[in-house]
Amino acid sequence: xxxTRRTIMTTGLAxxxxxxxxxxxxxxxxxxxxxxxxxxxxxxxxxxxxxxxxANMSAYHGAMVYDTLFGIDANLAPQPQMVSGFGxxxxxxxxxxxxxxxxxxxxxxxxxxxxxxxxxxxxxxxxGSGQLLLPRIRDVSAKDDKTFIIALKEPFPLxxxxxxxSTTPLCFIMxxxxxxxxxxxxxxxxxxxxxxxxxxxxxxxxxxxxxxxNPNYVPRGEPPSGIAGGKVVKVDRVIFQNMPDSxxxxxxxxxxxxxxxxxxxxxxxxxxxxxxxxxxxNLFELGAEGYIGLNWLHPPFDNQKLRQALLYIxxxxxxxxxxxxxxxxxxxxxxxxxxxxxIENDANTAWFKGGQDLAKARALMKEGGYxxxxxxxxxxxxxxxxxxxxxxxxQQMRSAGFNVQLAPMDWANVVQRRSSKAPPDQxxxxxxxxxxxxxxxxxxxxxxxxxTIGDKGWFGWPTDERNEQLRDQWLKAETLEQRKVVAAQIxxxxxxxxxxxxxxxxxxxxxxxxxxxxxxxxxxxxxxxNVVKT
Numbered sequence: 001x002x003x004t005r006r007t008i009m010t011t012g013l014a015x016x017x018x019x020x021x022x023x024x025x026x027x028x029x030x031x032x033x034x035x036x037x038x039x040x041x042x043x044x045x046x047x048x049x050x051x052x053x054x055a056n057m058s059a060y061h062g063a064m065v066y067d068t069l070f071g072i073d074a075n076l077a078p079q080p081q082m083v084s085g086f087g088x089x090x091x092x093x094x095x096x097x098x099x100x101x102x103x104x105x106x107x108x109x110x111x112x113x114x115x116x117x118x119x120x121x122x123x124x125x126x127x128g129s130g131q132l133l134l135p136r137i138r139d140v141s142a143k144d145d146k147t148f149i150i151a152l153k154e155p156f157p158l159x160x161x162x163x164x165x166s167t168t169p170l171c172f173i174m175x176x177x178x179x180x181x182x183x184x185x186x187x188x189x190x191x192x193x194x195x196x197x198x199x200x201x202x203x204x205x206x207x208x209x210x211x212x213x214n215p216n217y218v219p220r221g222e223p224p225s226g227i228a229g230g231k232v233v234k235v236d237r238v239i240f241q242n243m244p245d246s247x248x249x250x251x252x253x254x255x256x257x258x259x260x261x262x263x264x265x266x267x268x269x270x271x272x273x274x275x276x277x278x279x280x281x282n283l284f285e286l287g288a289e290g291y292i293g294l295n296w297l298h299p300p301f302d303n304q305k306l307r308q309a310l311l312y313i314x315x316x317x318x319x320x321x322x323x324x325x326x327x328x329x330x331x332x333x334x335x336x337x338x339x340x341x342x343i344e345n346d347a348n349t350a351w352f353k354g355g356q357d358l359a360k361a362r363a364l365m366k367e368g369g370y371x372x373x374x375x376x377x378x379x380x381x382x383x384x385x386x387x388x389x390x391x392x393x394x395q396q397m398r399s400a401g402f403n404v405q406l407a408p409m410d411w412a413n414v415v416q417r418r419s420s421k422a423p424p425d426q427x428x429x430x431x432x433x434x435x436x437x438x439x440x441x442x443x444x445x446x447x448x449x450x451x452t453i454g455d456k457g458w459f460g461w462p463t464d465e466r467n468e469q470l471r472d473q474w475l476k477a478e479t480l481e482q483r484k485v486v487a488a489q490i491x492x493x494x495x496x497x498x499x500x501x502x503x504x505x506x507x508x509x510x511x512x513x514x515x516x517x518x519x520x521x522x523x524x525x526x527x528x529x530n531v532v533k534t
Contacts, residue, residue: 031236065192070164071228078164079228102218113142286438290503305368341442439523
């Protein structure tokens with residue numbers, strides 16, 4: 001699971017590492033305000049390495065300075081980006097790709113296949129989808145400076161979709177030097193071939209990040225669509241500013257001191273919509289989904305009956321309302337896959353349709369032998385929707401008879417503690433909260449949380465062979481109709497074993513000055529190309 005654009009509503013992550021090296025603008029004439037966009041995103045950039053982390057702020061940074069081989073368009077279809085042409089052998093095992101002309105790193109050197117090959121390999125180790133692709137790859141190799149080959153062990157219909165996905169970490173292409181870095185280690189230099197260049201001289205980590213138009217970037221000729229097509233930069237500079245206090249950010253937006261505010265509080269949207277100089281716009285159609293992580297390693301949720309009991313306890317409406325207030329911004333959802341996605345379904349959702357049933361929950365708790373032991377629930381106090389969801393769920397569980405102990409801390413500490421496999425009373429945990437973009441939750445492969453591979457999996461470490469067999473079937477399916485059939489089977493099984501749970505879906509509109517237009521609607525990433533300031 002990632003730290004999404006909605007995961008951090010205030011600055012709570014460590015400042016990004018200091019970068020050095022060629023290709024970073026250190027000094028130039030400061031562009032006028034009319035050619036500069038000042039944006040307040042959801043938090044700080046935790047690292048300049050967008051492959052090492054799933055944090056969306058690092059992906060935002062990555063989309064500015066790096067490029068991808070393919071990109072999803074507005075219809076979520078993969079389209080060539082750094083690639084000029086590609087083809088697949090008759091047996092569908094050998095894919096050949098050719099890089100387009102004009103690709104250069106910001107240090108002036110040419111982008112070659114020698115860069116693309118290790119970039120793909122490093123991404124595949126860190127990415128949830130890449131980890132499913134990796135066992136199916138026989139080899140990734142360079143044929144010549146502009147051509148590389150991905151040889152598969154078996155046909156894999158979703159190869160291009162995975163290379164194009166905007167779910168973090170994106171398959172950003174880095175220089176050979178950075179791409180050959182151990183995937184478990186962060187890179188320490190920023191040399192990209194994307195539409196912007198990081199201006200290290202003007203950047204003050206933890207405060208502001210300055211990106212200048214890359215004068216040597218050659219965009220594609222097609223119109224922009226999603227993160228595909230021509231990435232034409234129409235301003236000279238973009239500045240990401242950290243502004244944790246929402247009232248300060250709203251006042252700055254209304255005063256024209258900033259141009260874009262990613263996550264204005266829901267209770268202030270009416271105020272912003274009433275301002276003739278402000279546009280409130282939803283850039284992420286599927287929104288986000290609240291995720292409840294359950295620890296399978298320790299009691300009580302190592303017991304399936306006690307995980308099932310939670311299905312009859314959680315009432316999504318009560319968990320969403322305190323944060324999102326108006327139902328026009330949120331919805332309850334019983335599907336294992338995001339509501340509104342192509343594979344949303346209602347298999348095995350009688351528990352959801354029937355509503356909260358504490359008597360049923362208590363019966364399952366008795367069957368599971370719950371002994372009254374404490375349930376340690378991690379609560380991120382600096383992220384309102386997580387804090388509120390934890391408060392409400394703790395109350396709901398206590399009503400059924402669970403002994404819940406809230407462990408309040410900021411999000412950065414939740415991120416640290418959720419990685420612990422220690423018993424809950426020795427620094428571990430039983431339940432934590434996060435969220436993920438609707439696109440990532442629209443299929444069984446984009447995020448690690450959909451896997452049930454035990455110790456090698458994502459936080460919670462569920463184990464279930466049936467789920468993995470069905471995920472494999474889904475990946476091999478060649479049509480949407482085939483995938484829908486398998487998706488219903490995955491969901492039927494998932495709501496029996498309960499690897500994790502959800503607390504609903506919501507949208508979080510952005511707000512920007514009306515004279516700043518051209519925003520592209522892309523899941524998980526905010527593109528600053530194509531944006532015009534008049």
